[in-house]
Amino acid sequence: MxxxxxxxxxxxxxxxxxxxxxxxxxxxxxxxxxxxxxxxxxxxxxxxxxxxxxxxxxxxxxxxxxxxxxxxxxxxxxxxxxxxxxxxxxxxxxxxxxxxxxxxxxxxxxxxxxxxxxxxxxxxxxxxxxxxxxxxxxxxxxxxxxxxxxxxxxxxxxxxxxxxxxxxxxxxxxxxxxxxxxxxxxxxxxxxxxxxxxxxxxxxxxxxxxxxxxxxxxxDRICVMYCGDILEVSKVREFFVSPRHPYSSALLNSLPSRGLKPIEGEIPSMVSPPDGCRFSPRCRQRDARCANKRPPMKAVDDVMVRCFKYA
Ligand SMILES: Nc1ncnc2c1ncn2[C@@H]1O[C@H](COP(=O)(O)OP(=O)(O)OP(=O)(O)O)[C@@H](O)[C@H]1O
Ligand SMILES: [Mg+2]
The missing domain is CATH 3.40.50.300 (P-loop containing nucleotide triphosphate hydrolases)
Known part of the structure; x- marks a missing residue:
């Protein structure tokens, strides 16, 4: 297409x-x-x-x-x-x-x-x-x-x-x-x-x-945004079955049908957002790189994902 x-x-x-x-x-x-x-x-x-x-x-x-x-x-x-x-x-x-x-x-x-x-x-x-x-x-x-x-x-x-x-x-x-x-x-x-x-x-x-x-x-496809960044783009089925970005997983887990687990922490202020990955302060999988550097967008199979896990 x-x-x-x-x-x-x-x-x-x-x-x-x-x-x-x-x-x-x-x-x-x-x-x-x-x-x-x-x-x-x-x-x-x-x-x-x-x-x-x-x-x-x-x-x-x-x-x-x-x-x-x-x-x-x-x-x-x-x-x-x-x-x-x-x-x-x-x-x-x-x-x-x-x-x-x-x-x-x-x-x-x-x-x-x-x-x-x-x-x-x-x-x-x-x-x-x-x-x-x-x-x-x-x-x-x-x-x-x-x-x-x-x-x-x-x-x-x-x-x-x-x-x-x-x-x-x-x-x-x-x-x-x-x-x-x-x-x-x-x-x-x-x-x-x-x-x-x-x-x-x-x-x-x-x-x-x-x-x-x-x-x-x-x-047909889902694009996930967070604080001005696109974190993941994938085909709809793929997204709901195996989300790649930790934020995507957290969003899905917050659904009533999947346990209603709220995402920890707060959405950051857009006036002074985190420098690196904007989701990093709330991310359970963050490492030393995430707070300082914006992760690049990477193609993983058919999915585009912005996370150091895949970099
Ligand atoms: N005219 C404006 N002046 C200053 N900041 C703005 C203006 N319009 C939008 N913003 C800021 O830009 C950011 C993105 O806003 P946007 O309206 O696109 O959010 P959204 O994802 O559509 O949210 P919602 O789900 O609440 O509709 C926000 O931080 C908002 O405060
Ligand atoms: Mg809006």
Whole structure:
């Protein structure tokens, strides 16, 4: 499978007054044609920053270096207007959280914004399509939801609006940032089935989630992030059967079905993170090298893993 998107040594540093946060530490990752790549990681690991970098949505205080190649073209060094056109025509996003919704726009306008802006869909058609999409999501009165503002809708309804935003236009690449957050089991099933349908129509998908069960069901490969680093990338089955990185094993052991053993220690502060392997203070398998030096990414069989155990 060829790469559709390649993240090459992507670094993102946020500057805030005198402080800086290295949100991505030099990420190398490819999204392959035909796949669903599941991205897993605790809060603050850089998952949303990774997606926002691909959409050129990062704020002014973010210093970005490296490359994001889409079909070989670098979206970061390209002229902004050209990049936004390419992104708008080819990528779609189910954003994380209701903050992504404009409080002054009705839902239908936000759902159909992308097809209206990039695919010549008119207002009436956009309105009709948004209602139709909402209707497929188990809403009794889709037209009422379509005509509501953010503050008028419940959490479950708003999450449906976010999902509809990502599903409203044709896309080569679909990015989903926590698409099942705050949804009950029934709605989660619906998102899984929508995702499977969207998969047939798109070239590749990147799905970010904390929900391991959900990622196991929908992903072909799993990428594990921790404090701005990718620690492991492997095929989904391989990941759940024999995780390579100590952090991956710890994450799996924290699942209720595997003994509910919490990971010891705390996620470090991103303002002053550990120098070497960022997981090293919490790692039971650390040795003298881990605290000082960032381990290199190594290929072990089919798996990429960033740990001195394999170096
Ligand atoms: N605009 C910003 N200014 C400063 N720091 C930021 C900004 N946006 C993100 N960060 C920092 O970058 C790091 C990565 O954030 P990100 O939102 O990507 O995490 P995440 O993995 O998506 O977490 P979650 O699972 O909670 O959504 C965090 O330490 C966060 O505080
Ligand atoms: Mg996030």
């Amino acid at each position: 060829g790469s559709l998107i390649e993240f090459v040594d992507l670094k993102v540093i946020f500057h805030m007054g005198g402080m800086q946060v290295v949100a991505l530490r030099g990420v190398d990752l490819d999204l392959r044609r035909g796949e669903v790549l599941g991205v897993l990681g605790e809060s603050g690991s850089g998952k949303t920053v990774l997606i926002h970098a691909a959409f050129r949505l990062l704020p002014e205080n973010a210093k970005v270096s490296g490359k994001i190649l889409y079909q070989g073209k670098d979206l970061l060094s390209m002229d902004r207007r050209r990049a936004m056109r390419l992104i708008g025509q080819n990528f779609s996003l189910i954003p994380q959280g209701f903050g992504a919704l404009n409080p002054f726009l009705k839902s239908w306008l936000q759902i159909s914004e992308r097809p209206m802006e990039h695919f010549g869909v008119g207002k009436e058609e956009g309105h009709r399509r948004a209602e139709f999409l909402l209707g497929t999501m188990g809403i009794n009165q889709p037209s009422r939801t379509a005509n509501s503002y953010r503050h008028q809708l419940s959490g479950g309804m708003l999450q449906r609006v976010l999902v509809a935003m990502g599903a409203s236009g044709p896309s080569q690449v679909v990015f989903l940032d926590e698409p099942t957050k705050g949804l009950d089991e029934g709605m989660k099933r619906l998102v899984v089935s929508l995702l499977k349908k969207a998969r047939e129509r798109s070239d590749a998908m990147m799905v970010v989630s904390h929900d391991l069960g959900f990622l196991e069901e929908v992903s």
